Amino acid sequence: MLKTRISLIALGLMAATQAMANDQAASKGFVEDSSANLLLRNAFINRDKKHGTEDQSEWGQAFIGKFSSGFTQGTVGVGVDAFGLYAVRLDGGKGRNGGAGIDFFKPGNGDSDENPTGSPHNLARAGAAVKFRVSNTVLKYGDQMPELPVLQYDDARLLPESFTGTLITSKEIEGLELNAGRFTQEARKSMEHRDSGGLKSINVLGGSYKFTENLSASVYGSDVEDVLKKYYLGVNYVHPLADDQSLTLDFNGYKSDIDKKYVAEADLTGDSNTIWSLAATYAFGPHSITIAHQRSTGSTGYQYGWYQNEGGVGDGGSTIYLANSYWSDFNAEDERSWQIGYGLDFGAFGIPGLKYNVAYVRGDNINTHGFGEGTEREIFNQVKYVVQEGPAKDLSIKLRSSFLRTSESVRLSKYNDDGNEVRVFVEYPISIF
Template sequence: MKKELPLIILSLFSAIPAVANQQSDSKGLIDDSHLNLFFRNAYINRDYHNGMQDKAEWGQGAVATFQSGYTEGPVGFGIDGIAQYAVRLDGGRGRSGAGGIDFFKQGNDGGRAKSNLAKFGATAKMRISNTVLSYGNQRPALPIITADSSRLLLESYTGTMLTSNEIAGLEINAGYFTDEQRKSDDRHNSGLKSLSFGGASYQFNDRFSGAAYASDVKDVLNKQYLGMNVNQPFGSNQKMVLDFNGYNSRLDPDYARKLDTGRSNTIWSLAASYIWDVHTFKLAYQQSSGSTGYHYGGYRNADGTGDGGNTIWLANSYWSDFNGEDERSWQASYGLDFSAMGLPGLSWTTAYVRGDNIKTAETSNGKEHEWFNQIQYQVQNGPAKDLTLRLRYSVLRVSSNASDYNVGGDEIRAFVEYPFNAF
């Protein structure tokens, strides 16, 4: 049996489809390089309904990203760069400072927000076959750590990251970061000590995929993620999509004491989407359990976790994330693609989410509900091709006995985005 085992392992690996060697196809450092420009005009207004100061910020941002190719040979080397600039158009003293908006960081005394931002970063990279090792400015988009790109400028990290695609359908990621740069600030002082992570996603076939990841934020928490997606077609222009996402977290004792909360949380969601031509109908259920709610994002020097502002790959995450302690929530949503009506590029989504059973210091059955609406148009051709206009309106209401968990109000988001490929 001992002699047979290596042969069995070898036969299994030989049966796994490999992918073409990307490094052997390298055209060189310059010939494979790209420069992309991205312009974003963003406005968010939050009208709170509990006497809090309303918040609003408006800004114009520009992001230039350069990606070099790789030098030729068995081992390729390259370098990437990013430059970000933003100017504040509105949101001065008294109106800026909402953690959920965070276009321009306020002064340490809570005073006037920054009037402009300029940020720069670079990344050195090395590629062998289909495996890339990089160090420098990183913007991961993984379920266990997703740098926030949904506001004006981009959140980023500094550190080392490995991405491997040696086997068809399998992607392996691992990293160790020692710094996080806030999306609304140009300094590197958000308080992160270190963050390590690793995991993989695998496309088993054209209908089923899965992913598993784990991370550890020093002195804060460790977290595990499991995700699965099933795509089942039903005849012409119809299919059912099942999407499961789940996190298990455990807080560091000192961090939990500082927040005056428990240490453990498990949260998961299951969404079923029925897509029929231009219509998408979705139902979802989400459940949080444990001695605390689900913690993610924020910045270490503001008692946040520091693991990425979009690290919540759950179905019921809109304005509210429905992630309170012991909270359970249900969603019904509908989406319409107007292309069949002669308006390609125009889409509309509406969703209603209701949560209850929220545990706070006052109750074990706090409630919240949100009505979400978004209309989006993307220019399909011409000089303004890919220009996107997006208008979003949310109505969130939270019961008074859950006010220490969340706050309700009305929110408007208006974004105009234009990506441009220079070369």
């Protein structure tokens, strides 16, 4: 049904829109259009848990190299994308590693006879994909890092996740992008093997369209084998108010139909969930104020990410395009949450590259199944500075903290717990060519 709807939308848009210039006809060649870069990432996350739960902490240094070739000339262009990942453990947390929320180096994956069950001292993983282009349509097969609302790889930790499969991306019509793919392997971010996530298969289909310069929308669907079917709708509208003022409305929503077999295996409370968020951001000069509401309904909470061989969904650790997702995702069964946020760009005060964001989110109406109404609240802070010039140009330092507090009913239901989180990320991108 979803496939039919997207096809009809695409046909209508094709009839009303001018085709884009042919990208393949403008190809300069495999070598001429190639690029390579290296990202140095130093990452530290510490979670101070309350109520007897063990704290979590990990620190590591990552080297993330990526190569993207151009396409050979001709009607059908051929190219290659590749990546190489390497990470060194600087601090395994002294027994505090292994938490699902950090997962830099997976315990039980030791790298020597003396350390058979501990965390490895280093990780290395590589992958490559071959790509073919006709006009403005690209077919890619191999190891990839997809960025779709229903399949979004996690790049918010030390090393990124990756998936193995086929993805077709078509941009034949100006403003319209269509995607269709099938992936059969997932590489866990804390392990070396390509199939370490235990993914059976995931099919994805959908597209996005930019109606005007200020209005865009996306519709996507996915089918994760033996787990769930998921549907997504996103709409974004930016309304200019003055030269330095604007109002942005951002809607994101998911509907999930969960397989009964997975419901039993994951010990869920039900087999359906609908969750959506609507955020309004008023930007004026260097300031921005955000107000957002998020609501989860159905017989269970929103399910996403983690790894199938550990009871997760397997659709990527960032597949949650929702306004109120910080440390807590505020995605429990029947949960309603509100956010007030503020952002400041210090460039207007003579410090370009420095930005600050703070947000307060409160959730209530959580169904704890017998423990009473559940509530949770979080205060989020983030400071980020990007060097603007000189030898360290583009070096970024990001400091983030969250303070999460929950009601006793939420803790008894094992949905969430109190804690304080600190993240420190230092990244330095290097363009090789």
